[in-house]
Amino acid sequence: MAALNCCSVIIVGAGISGIMAGKVLAETGVKDIVILEATDQIGGRMARTKFGGLTVDVGAGWIQGVGNGNGGQVNPIWDLANKYNLRTCYSDYSNARFNIYDQSGNVVPRSVAGASYDLAVNAANRELDMEASGEEDVEPQFVPSTPLELAIDYILNDFEMAEVEPIPTYTEFGTREFMVADERGYDYIVQKLAQQFLQSQNGQIIDDRLKLCQVVKEVEYKKEGVTITTEGGSIFNAKYCIVSASLGVLQSDLIKFKPELPRWKRNLFFDCDIRTYTKIFLKFPQKFWPTGDGTEFFLFAHEKRGYYTFWQHLENAYPGSNILMVTVTDEESKRIEAQSDEITMAEAMSVLKIMFGNNIPQAQEILVPRWWNNPFQRGSYTNYPHFVNKKHFQQIKAPVGPIYFTGEHTSEKFNGYVHGAYLSGIDTANMIVDNMKMKHENERYNSYSCGYASKKDERLFAIPSTFSSRTQLNRNWDIVRQMVWNRINVSRHNLGKWALLFSPLKYRTCNEVNSHS
Structure with a gap:
């Protein structure tokens, strides 16, 4: 197929970072852009679907970092949520550590759970202090072994509880978190941002600069610019390219770079892990779980770490929905993604019967997102090790010739968060404008x-x-x-x-x- 006319910038990926990059470019006068999105919708990992008569966010679901942080700043995503009147629900995790069910179906006594939690937090803080003082090969100060300890270790390490270390999102923006519970979905923010620079009609984007279902196969670059080829054989030319694909995609072989990216760049992609965070939804004919104050989040202590550990009822977010959500991560996510939904439902029901008895009703529906097996995502968010420094982030977002990189993985302070992706898109677009x-x-x-x-x-x-x-x-x-x-x-x-x-x-x-x- 003949190449299309050359434009100034091609953006690969229409998640919030790619859309923000396009918006900034358009507002600074660079309007001859093309956005190539592999799927049939924009939003990236901000994705929604219908389940149990509701719209649920299967990807990003929370606005994290709300309140009065030390930096005196307001989270830009919280600003946008308020601007577009998104319905949100405050998530209070403080009681989760005290709602731990053991394998006899009993709630662990509050004093026992609290003492175990404090022990784990203090040990983790000692490790951080030792690493900060320059000690090498720091031995773990707490090795969880019992089901209770494993459950507590899971919520501390897999859910980034702020007690363990100062996290910029919470120190700069505030410690409160709000779950998005809006029928329009979290990605409504992305839709509204896109409509500010892409032509739309009746709420639908009709601008031909946004091209959906275009899977980028190859990015060829040289001094004169870039030539991008899609799986369908379409060819696009530009002076610059912004790659907003996730780090998981960059670690895979979905996109071929020609010539191959420099070794220093490729190595950076593998210096961190991609976390997989899977929210499994279960719809019941009626609720059978506690719904009073302080009961929204509860844990199951199992001898296998992370085995259907973290539960949330959605009665606060969606009253009368009769939906439970259990979150699994990483290896458990991959294991569950590889099996049928019927097996997953049977496993989840077995755990619920341990906690609430054999007479609970059978779930009517189940929804299991598959972020790891999604070739256009390959995971949920970036998880950098503690030793990564400022230079690493400068290099991972550094351009290679006319190719620029953006996304939450390029954000030094806010990697792993929606606002990190949002701000990175702004930064990358400004880098290109400055270069121009x-x-x-x-x-x-x-x-x-x-x-x-x-x-x-x-x-x-x-x-x-x-x-x-x-x-x-x-x-x-x-x-x-x-x-x-x-x-x-x-x-x-x-x-x-x-x-x-x-x-x-x-x-x-x-x-x-x-x-x-």
């Missing part, structure tokens, strides 16, 4: 000061990746000085970037400079 401005100034300054003719096919790079000699370096630095002497209108911001580009002592390739922008 710098290249425009480069051409203008070269033409003004040195008589060089602008070359349209060389506008993708601000400078060559190598220089032949120190003389050439000094010559380019002289260009900057000459521009100042000639009183060309240069802002301090852009002059600083030129100094970084052309200083012989601080010279980096264009890619490395962009990674430090």
Whole structure:
């Protein structure tokens, strides 16, 4: 198939980071963009479906970080939820540790559960202190062994309880969390953001710059730009490309880069894990579980860690729904994804009968999302180890030639969160805009000061990746000085970037400079 006309930017993926990148580009005047989305809807891991007569969010479901954080900032997703009048429900996890059912169906005494919880938290904090002091090969200070200890370890480590370590989301925005319980779904936010720059009609996006069901197969890049080929044989050309695919997809072989991405970049993709977080929904003819204050979340203590451990009734979010939700993670998610829904229902019902007795009604419906086996997601969110530093994040979001990367995995502070994806899209778009401005100034300054003719096919790079000699370096630095002497209108911001580009002592390739922008 013949290639389509060249545009300025192609965005791979229409999750919230890709949509925000497109919005920022459009608002700064870069409107000739194309967004390629592999599925038939936008939103990415913010996804909803119908279940039990309701709309439920099978992906991201909470707005985390609400209240008065130390940073004095308001979570931008909370702002948007309020702007669009999304219905939310406050999630109070504080009693979950005291609603632990043992394998006899009894609730563990509050004092016993509290003591075990405090022991685990204190041990985890000691480990963090030892690591922060520079100790190597820190031995675990708490090794869970009993079903109760395993359940507590699970909620502390798999659910990022803020007691264990300071998490920027909670310290900067606040510690409260709100579950989205709106018939329009959490992804309604993404829909509204997209409609601000993509043409829509009756609430539906009809803009041909958004192309759904376009699975990107290959991204070929060179100095002149990128050529993207889809599985259907469509070809798209652009000067820049933003890849907003999840880190799980980047770890897979779904998208081929030609030439292959540099080894340093590929290695970064595998320096962290992709967590799989599976919310299993069960619909019953009537409720049989406690629904009073402090009962929304409850745990099942099993000798196998994470075996149908974390439960939530949805009566607070959806009164009268008669729906229970159990969350499994990682290896249990993968195990459950690989088996039939009938087996999963039987396992979940067996656990519920242990907790509430054999006379409970049979579930009428079950919904099991499969994020790990979804080739366009390959997991739920990024989980970076403690040793990852600022340089790692600078490198993982650093462009490779005309290819830029965005998504929650590129956010140093807020990786793993919706607001992290949202903010990363803004950052990446601004990086491209800055690069475009710098290249425009480069051409203008070269033409003004040195008589060089602008070359349209060389506008993708601000400078060559190598220089032949120190003389050439000094010559380019002289260009900057000459521009100042000639009183060309240069802002301090852009002059600083030129100094970084052309200083012989601080010279980096264009890619490395962009990674430090």
